[in-house]
Amino acid sequence: MTLVSIPANPVPxxxxxxxxxxxxxxxxxxxxxxPPANRKGTVCVFTGRGEQIEKxxxxxxxxxxxxFAVAMIDWRGQGHSSRRLRDPRKGYVRDFSDFEVDVETFVQQVVLPDCPPPHFALAHSMGGAVMLRVAHAGKRWFDRMVLSAPMIDLPRPRTSFPARTLLRLLRLAGQGGRYIPxxxxxxxxxxxxxxxxxxxxxxRYARNAAILEEDPTLGIGSPTVAWADTAFTAMRGFRAS
Structure with a gap:
């Protein structure tokens, strides 16, 4: 699978x-x-919502x-991983547990066979939320985790009770695949x-935008109702832990 290279952001x-x-x-x-000559192990990088390996x-x-050696994936529904909906720009996932399946598949098929230990995780935003769930589930694939702005909550009024209720009702009405209002x-x-x-x-902002200009199929648009609903469910789980 080819990685997108531009002059401002060549492939390492x-x-x-x-x-x-x-x-x-x-x-x-x-x-x-x-890994370079002075190998210290492997850092596995887990991106945020709407991001891709190239960033x-x-x-x-x-x-x-x-x-360090480095290993990464594009989450399902992002980058050049498969999209489930007819409109590929819709940021969709059925449940955040699906992202945990992505992590386990990546670890079993890429990290453990081909990447030197010890293994570390570096995760941003949505990726940080997924890794917190992985750790809470008792998975011990990584010796250390570093989380950058993990998505454990969102600013109000996005997380207000009326907003959460509206999303849940829309999803129950079969509208999980539509963009959020x-x-x-x-x-x-x-x-x-x-x-x-x-x-x-x-x-860096201009560089990241240039990546999407070079290949718009890497990007996604707004979240869907289903993504937002399951994200709120995950964040409620963090507060309850």
Whole structure:
């Protein structure tokens, strides 16, 4: 499976990429980078919602410069992994437990056979939420985990009781595959940099947008009702733990 390379974001050297299949039939794109000479183990990077392997090429270089092999996947429904809905821009997942299936498939088919131990996890946002669930389930594949802004909650009013209730009712009415109210197919991460709430770095923001401009099929738009509903369920689980 080819990785997308642009002048501002070339593919790091010594990469092997391809696809693996989960037990429930999802096809996941993976990439792994060989360890440098001063090997220290493998860092497995787990991305956030709407992200893809290409966004982390800089991180891959930094980790390999520090002596680590690196391995990654695109979550189901993102990047160049398989999409379940007819509209591929809809950010959809049936249940967050499906992402845990992605992690186990990745570990069993890529990490354990081909990546030197010890194994570490570096996860951002939605990826951090998934890894918290993996750890809570008692999985002990990783010696250490580092979570960047794990998605354990969202700002109000997005998580208000009326908002959660509306999503649940829409899903019960068979509308899980539609965009959340107000959502669109506009690619996440391609809005104007001005007044964005996520980063103060215009250079990296422009680079990430250029990746999607080069290959729009890597991106997704707004979440679906099903994704948002199961995300709220996961976040309620964190609060109850």
């Amino acid at each position: 050297e010594d990469v092997v990429s391809g696809t693996i299949k989960t037990p429930d039939g999802a096809e996941l794109r993976f990439a792994r980078w060989a 982390y090429f800089e991180t891959v270089r930094d980790l390999r410069d520090r002596g 107000g959502g669109t197919g506009a690619l996440t991460g391609t809005d104007s940099f001005i007044n964005n709430p996520l980063t103060s770095d215009p250079v």
